Amino acid sequence: MSTSDAQHSNLDAQTISQIANLARLSPNDAESAEFAQSLNKILDMMETLKAFDTTGIEPLKSPFDMPQPLRADVVTENNHREDYQAIAPATQDGLYLVPRVIE
Template sequence: MSANTSQTDNTLTVHDVEKIAILSRLAIDDSKATAYAESLNKILSLMQALQAIDTTDVEPLKSPFDHPQPLRDDIVAEPNRRDDYQAVAPATQDGLYLVPRVIE
């Protein structure tokens, strides 16, 4: 927040938005600075409202769904052509490509 912004009023001013734009190296149109300040203040207001919610007894969710998600069957759709691809390789061993060492 700006030094000009008081502790009780946590809103961004047009001047604050212009300073943030300069620090961020963003070019903003002066005519849109007011709209940006209003939009940012709405976001900050929402964040303050979210911070006010008591979540002490709320368990974290690993998924928003109560049941496991259905997954498609893991079916092989293409044939194994590794031998064909490795036939043109300069060097292979045990199904792996051999390459020159680049780090000693």
């Protein structure tokens, strides 16, 4: 077991608060304790999953047995570009013209 694997089981409210500070979050003490408990459960579950031998098992491309049906690729809406650009201050060749931002 590596050092990082061993460290997951001791996530506490203080560690969560430190991580939250780095992420510019500010959970209160109760939330930090709750997050620590939830994260420890998730990390324990990941450790349990590591115990399974998956040698020779091909990864799934999808959790579904059959491919998902795709809708027909047909136009269902009219092109309203002319209507939308009629109220624009400036257009050219179907594009909106805007002031230069970067010189």
